Amino acid sequence: MFDRDIWQEIFHTLKNNKLRTFLTGFSVGWAIFILVMLLASVNGMQNGFTNQFNDDATNTIFIRPGTTSKAYAGFEKGRRVQFKNDDIDYIRKSFPEDIEYLSARYFNGTSARYKSETGSYRVQAVHPEFQMIEKILVTNGRFFNDADLTNKSKVAIIGRKVKEDLFKKEDALGKFVELNGSLFRVIGIFIDEGDDNAERRIYMPISTYQRTYGNTNDISAIALTYNPSYDLTKALEFSGRLEDIMKRRHKVSPEDQSGVNVWNYAEAFDDISSFSAVLNTISIGVGFLILIAGIVGIGNIMVFTIKERTKEIGVRKALGAMPKQIINLVLLESTFITTLSGFIGLIFAWIILSLIGPNINTPAFSNPSVSLSTVVTATIILIVAGVLAGLIPAIKAANVKPIVALSDK
C-alpha cells in the first residue's frame, strides 16, 4: 500500500486523464460538500433553538395560577386562583427529594428615579434561589441573600439597561434608587446576553416587596428547578405530581386545564431535540444518497477505465502480475480520488462555514458549524466509499484473462 511504485502509477494515470479525474472527483467532492453544509445547517438551527432557551436552567418548572374553567368542590367556575407564601413552604415540604431550587415570583411594573433620571421597568420580587433558576449573571456587586430576605432589606439588583438609563456613567453600587416612592439600595448589577428586555428588570427580595407595597402574602407565580439527575420521564412524572397537589390545594378540578398551569421546560426541550434529531437524520439520509450518486459515478468511470486498460492489464498479467496486485492498483486509485476530492469538498465547506458561520446569528439560525467528529466520520465514509467504488471494477480487472486482453492483433 505504501509502495512508491504503486503511487507513481496512480499519479501517472491520473495525470494522463485530467478531465476524467476531475469529473470523478467533482461528484464526490460535491457530495461531501453538500453533506457537510446540510449537517451544519441543522446544527445552526439547533443552535438557534438552544440560544433562545439557554438563559434559563433547562430543568425549570413554572407554576402559574389562572382562572378555573370548571365548577369544583362547591366553587363556581371563573374563580381566580391566588398563590400565597405558604404555597412555597407547602411545595418545599412536599417534595424535599425532587426540588433543587424554589422561588416565588411577584412581578409588577414600577417607575424608577435616580436624581433627575426616571424610567419605568418591571420589578420581580423573588427568593434568593431565583438567581440559580434563571441563571442571573451578576457582574457588579451581588444578588441578595437569605439575610436580606429575612430582614426584608430594601435592596435591589438592577439590569444593565436600568443602570445605563438611570445612572449613566456613575457607579450605581450602594446608591439609592426610588422605586414607586420607596428608596432601595442598589447592591448588584446583572447582565443577560442577547436579551435587552431582561436587562430592563429589577430584582428584589419577595418579603421586602410584600411589606413595602400593600402588606400582602400574595405571589404571582412559582418557579423551581427539579433534581438535575432526573431524565425526561422522571421530570414529567414529577411535574404531574406537582400539578395534582397544587390543584387539590386550590380546589381546582383535576380536569381543569386553566386553573393551575404547570409548565415544564423539559417538554419543550424534548420537542425541540426530537425535532432536530429528525432533521439531522433526514439531512444525513439526503447527504448519503447524494454521496451514493458520487460513488456510483466513480465506480462507473473506474469500470470504463478498466475497459480502456484491459490490454495493459493483460500485459501486466503476462509479465507476472498477480490478481491481488491488480486489485490493489485499482482500489488504491479509486480510494485516492475519492478521499482527495472528498477532502477538497470538506475543506471548501469548512472554509465557507468558518467565514460566514459566525456572522449568522438570528433567533432561528445561529453559527452553523460542524464538529470534529462529523469531519472524522465523513473522512472514514470517504475511504470506505472509495473502496466500495473501486471494488467491482477491481474484481473485473483481476478477472481479465491475459489471453483475451492480448488477442486483438
Added chain:
Amino acid sequence: MIEIKDLHKSYKMGSNSLHVLKGINFTAEAGELVAIMGSSGSGKSTLLNILGMLDGADSGEYILDGVPIKDLTETKAAQYRNKFLGFIFQSFNLINYKSALENVALPLYYQKVGRKERQVKALSYLERVGLKEWATHLPSELSGGQKQRVAIARAMAAEPKVLLADEPTGALDSTTSYEVMDLIQKINDEGNTILVVTHEEDIAHMCKRIVHLKDGVIVEDKKIKQVRAEQYV
C-alpha cells in the same frame, strides 16, 4: 526443458465446439531455438498461449523445467509466468505511459526486486539490445524495431527459462525483422531456450528447428541449418 504430451484444446463456439489442438506431442531441450509454423487456424497461437499459461489445456500433460503445469489458479499462473517465461508479442505491448526503462523494469517489479537493483538491471538489458540512450523515452518516441527490442529486453529482464515470441516480426518491415531476429539469435547463442511462432518462411529458417502445425496436429518436425540474420542487417 519443455515437455508436452497429448495436448488437447477446444473452444466452444455457441452450440458447437471447435477442436483446435488434437493431441500435440512435443519436447524442446534447453538452448533450442524452435520455430512453430502453420497457416492461420492451425492452432499455433493456441499452442503458444497454453505454453505461456495464458490459457489452459483441456487434457494432456505440460511439464516446464521439471514442473508439471496443471490446475493453475490465477495467482499460481502469475507466479509461474513471472519465474519461467518471457513474452515477446507481435504488437510489442509496451505500456505506453511508461518509459523504455520502466517497461523493462516491470517484470522485475512483479518479482519484488528492489527499486535500485531493478533500475540497474533494466538498464543493463536495455544496453544489451542497444537502447541504453533511449531509456527515458516513451514507446511513442521509438520506432517499431526499437519497440520490439525494448519488449525483448523486458522479456529477458526476468531471466526466464523460456522466451515465447508470438510473431515477433509480424509488425515490422524486413530489415527491422532481421535486426530483431539477429538479436533473438544472439540471445539464443547465450543458451536461452526460445520458441518463435511465425508464418514467415525466412524467419522460420533463422531458427534451428521448425515444427509445422496443421489442423491441430504436428505434421512435420525437423532440425534445420540455421540462417544467420546478421548477414542481412
